[in-house]
Amino acid sequence: MRTSHRTSPARRAADAFAAHHGRAAEGVWSAPGRVNLIGEHTDYNDGFVLPFALPHRIAVAAAARGDGMLAVTTIGDDGKPQHAEPVRVAELAPGRVSGWAAYPAGVAWVLRDHGISGGADLVVAGDVPSGAGLSSSHALQCAVALALLGLAGTTPDESAGGPGRLEVARWVQRSENDFVGAPTGLLDQTASLCCTAKHALFLDVRSGESEQVPFDAAQGGLAVLVIDTRASHSHSESGYGQRRQGCERAAELLGVPALRDVTGEGLADALAALPEPLRPLVRHVVTENDRVLRTVDLLRAGQLADTGPLLTASHSSLRDDYRVSCLELDVAVEAALDAGALGARMTGGGFGGSAIALVPEERESAVRRAVSSAFARRSLTAPRLFTAVPSAGAGRDE
Known part of the structure; x- marks a missing residue:
C-alpha cells in the first residue's frame, strides 16, 4: 500500500502537535500494525500465534499537562484534525468515553491503576489502514501506552525496573476488553509491542514465552x-x-x-x-x-x-x-x-x-x-x- 503522505507518521504527529499546541511535544512514540502469518482465534484459547509487524505505524506525539486532563487529537488522511472532548484521568470509567476516543482513554484508565495518572496532550497520526484487520486500534493503544509511560519516565523494560512489554500488552488488552468493550485476545497487542524486523513472533500465549523466528x-x-x-x-x-x-x-x-x-x-x-x-x-x-x-x-x-x-x-x-x-x-x-x-x-x-x-x-x-x-x-x-x-x-x- 502506498500512502499519500510524504512524511512519516511520527513527523506528521510532531508537526501537528507543534501547530496545534504552540510548543514542541516532549516525545513521539509509535507502534505498528500487524499481520498474523498463522494462528487465528487461538490467542484467547491460551494457544500459539505467529504474527509479524508491518511497516505501517500509528504515532503519538505527547506532552504532559498539569491539570490531570487527557486531550487527544487525531490527524486524518486529509490532514485535518479531529479533537476528542478532554476528560479528567481521575474520572475515567467504562462508558464514560465512546467512539474512537475510547481507545486512548481506555489505556489511560488502565495505566491509572498502575500509578500512571498524569494528564497529557496527545496528537495521533498514522498510516495503518483502519477496519482492514491489520490491528490499527491496537497500534493506537500501544503507542498511547508507550507515550503515557514515557511521559512518566517509564519504559517497558523489566531489566530497567519498568514493566515488561508482555505486561504492557496485557494492560492494553484489559483496556480494550473492559473499557472499549471488545473481547479481543492478546495477539495483536503483543505483536505490536514485541515484534522485530525480519522475524515472526512465535508466542505461547499461556506461558508468555516467545521466540523471534527468522x-x-x-x-x-x-x-x-x-x-x-x-x-x-x-x-x-x-x-x-x-x-x-x-x-x-x-x-x-x-x-x-x-x-x-x-x-x-x-x-x-x-x-x-x-x-x-x-x-x-x-x-x-x-x-x-x-x-x-x-x-x-x-x-x-x-x-x-x-x-x-x-x-x-x-x-x-x-x-x-x-x-x-x-x-x-x-x-x-x-x-x-x-x-x-x-x-x-x-x-x-x-x-x-x-x-x-x-x-x-x-x-x-x-x-x-x-x-x-x-x-x-x-x-x-x-x-x-x-x-x-x-x-x-x-x-x-x-
Whole structure:
C-alpha cells in the first residue's frame, strides 16, 4: 500500500502537535500494525500465534499537562484534525468515553491503576489502514501506552525496573476488553509491542514465552502479499464475541482450562463429548494450534515455501469450521491461489478485513492482477494490495 503522505507518521504527529499546541511535544512514540502469518482465534484459547509487524505505524506525539486532563487529537488522511472532548484521568470509567476516543482513554484508565495518572496532550497520526484487520486500534493503544509511560519516565523494560512489554500488552488488552468493550485476545497487542524486523513472533500465549523466528521472504525469492478487501469489520460489533463465548463453553464442558489443553490425539473424543454447535469451533482451534507449530518448524528449517499449504488449510478451517470468512476474503484467497500463490488465508478476526498470500516474486504481479480482476467481475470494491515486510515493533521515535 502506498500512502499519500510524504512524511512519516511520527513527523506528521510532531508537526501537528507543534501547530496545534504552540510548543514542541516532549516525545513521539509509535507502534505498528500487524499481520498474523498463522494462528487465528487461538490467542484467547491460551494457544500459539505467529504474527509479524508491518511497516505501517500509528504515532503519538505527547506532552504532559498539569491539570490531570487527557486531550487527544487525531490527524486524518486529509490532514485535518479531529479533537476528542478532554476528560479528567481521575474520572475515567467504562462508558464514560465512546467512539474512537475510547481507545486512548481506555489505556489511560488502565495505566491509572498502575500509578500512571498524569494528564497529557496527545496528537495521533498514522498510516495503518483502519477496519482492514491489520490491528490499527491496537497500534493506537500501544503507542498511547508507550507515550503515557514515557511521559512518566517509564519504559517497558523489566531489566530497567519498568514493566515488561508482555505486561504492557496485557494492560492494553484489559483496556480494550473492559473499557472499549471488545473481547479481543492478546495477539495483536503483543505483536505490536514485541515484534522485530525480519522475524515472526512465535508466542505461547499461556506461558508468555516467545521466540523471534527468522522470516525474510524476499531472501527466499518470495513475497507476502496483503490484500485489504475493504470489507470493514469490528470485533465489538461482529460475531467475534460469540465465537469466544462458544470456546469458553466448550472448555468448560470438557473440563479443561482452555481449548489449548485439547490435543490432536484427543480431538475425536472431545468432539464426541460436545453438542454439535461447539464441535467446529473446537476442531478449528486444535488444528490451528498444530498448524502454527508445524509452520514454526518449517521456518526454523528455512523452508518458508513449504508453509503455503498450511496457510491455505488455515483459511479453509476459518471459513468452514469457525465461520468467520466472507465473500471478499474467499474471493481474494481463491484468486490468489489460482494465479500461482503457494498459500493464502484470511488474517485477523474475520468478518471482513484482509487476506495474505505467499507468492513467488515472479508471480506477484500476476497474483495482484488476478485478485483485482476477480473483485471487479463480482462488482466488489477494488481491494488495496501491498507487500508486507516484517518490521520493528513499537518504540520511541524522537
